[in-house]
Amino acid sequence: MIEAIGLTKRYGPKVAVNNLSFTVKPGRVTGFLGPNGAGKSTTMRMMLGLDRPTSGEVRIDGKPYRELKNPLRTVGALLDAKWVHPNRSARTHLLWLAKSNGLPAKRVDEVLGMVGLEEVANRKAGGFSLGMSQRLGIATALLGDPKILLFDEPVNGLDPEGIHWIRRFMQGLAAEGRAVFVSSHLLSEMALTAEELVVIGRGELIAQCSTQQFVDNAGTQGVLVRSPGAAQLQQLMSAQGLSVRSTAQDTLVVDEAETEQIGELAAQHGIVLHELTAQRSSLEEAFMQMTGNAVEYQTNLGAAASALNTSGVAR
Numbered sequence: 683m684i685e686a687i688g689l690t691k692r693y694g695p696k697v698a699v700n701n702l703s704f705t706v707k708p709g710r711v712t713g714f715l716g717p718n719g720a721g722k723s724t725t726m727r728m729m730l731g732l733d734r735p736t737s738g739e740v741r742i743d744g745k746p747y748r749e750l751k752n753p754l755r756t757v758g759a760l761l762d763a764k765w766v767h768p769n770r771s772a773r774t775h776l777l778w779l780a781k782s783n784g785l786p787a788k789r790v791d792e793v794l795g796m797v798g799l800e801e802v803a804n805r806k807a808g809g810f811s812l813g814m815s816q817r818l819g820i821a822t823a824l825l826g827d828p829k830i831l832l833f834d835e836p837v838n839g840l841d842p843e844g845i846h847w848i849r850r851f852m853q854g855l856a857a858e859g860r861a862v863f864v865s866s867h868l869l870s871e872m873a874l875t876a877e878e879l880v881v882i883g884r885g886e887l888i889a890q891c892s893t894q895q896f897v898d899n900a901g902t903q904g905v906l907v908r909s910p911g912a913a914q915l916q917q918l919m920s921a922q923g924l925s926v927r928s929t930a931q932d933t934l935v936v937d938e939a940e941t942e943q944i945g946e947l948a949a950q951h952g953i954v955l956h957e958l959t960a961q962r963s964s965l966e967e968a969f970m971q972m973t974g975n976a977v978e979y980q981t982n983l984g985a986a987a988s989a990l991n992t993s994g995v996a997r
């Protein structure tokens with residue numbers, strides 16, 4: 683299990699990560715979601731002891747990374763798939779790492795087999811495609827058979843087959859009881875991969891909840907109404923406390939409303955409707971709105987938070 687507690691990182695005046703607290707539990711894939719520049723890589727580096735927090739701490743099985751007796755046997759990480767000497771073969775790279783960390787050489791063939799690189803194991807890693815490099819990075823992370831795995835944007839730049847393979851592989855690792863923490867800036871990708879989400883925007887926590895909860899709440903609901911009696915209907919809806927905007931002479935958009943409610947109101951007052959359509963913004967749009975605007979534009983904080991009206995959500 684990983685616990686981030688009040689984690690903060692400043693680079694001069696820039697606050698990259700701000701008072702971030704969350705937990706990563708074993709037996710599931712936890713997605714670490716946030717747009718580019720949100721602070722995901724900085725957080726992961728602090729988790730691995732590669733960057734020192736300005737304040738706060740990360741505990742891995744109750745201890746900071748630097749106090750782990752056998753770090754590679756506890757935590758495996760893929761931060762940068764191209765971090766391999768280009769003239770070394772995949773096998774030599776893994777053997778060198780295994781040797782320098784007191785791990786048995788036979789583990790190298792095991793991990794090469796797990797990621798499907800046996801046939802190219804003696805080729806120079808410099809000539810590997812991005813997908814092969816990612817597999818080698820994953821093999822490296824698995825070398826110490828760790829219970830905790832961190833992957834930073836592992837599917838970036840991969841083709842659909844590579845993405846599918848990594849997704850299934852991470853889910854398999856979680857099914858073995860490992861804690862898998864994987865970052866991405868794509869909600870659609872994480873919705874398919876992760877069971878739990880930690881969502882950040884501009885360095886701050888927006889939500890930690892199940893993916894299902896997040897997806898159910900992320901798309902804001904509205905209703906589009908077209909009516910020759912739009913002006914009268916707008917007055918009636920405003921009187922009921924609904925937020926209504928007129929987008930054309932006969933067209934209204936009502937936030938956070940249900941079609942039934944509006945249809946019944948119109949019927950009660952004999953107002954003719956030409957159209958009554960439920961609208962749901964796309965998940966990715968809702969996510970960008972929450973993570974992009976929530977922190978920078980304080981006036982939008984309420985709207986962003988109400989879109990996520992769940993108990994596991996930061997406000």
Ligand SMILES: Nc1ncnc2c1ncn2[C@@H]1O[C@H](COP(=O)(O)OP(=O)(O)OP(=O)(O)O)[C@@H](O)[C@H]1O
Nearest residue numbers: 693696698716717718719720721722723724725867
């Ligand atoms: N060494 C550094 N010095 C100054 N600013 C930094 C440094 N490292 C990161 N930052 C800034 O901190 C913020 C968070 O960066 P970080 O790379 O952690 O975000 P990210 O969510 O991983 O984004 P990406 O998906 O683009 O990698 C960014 O604004 C970045 O410019």
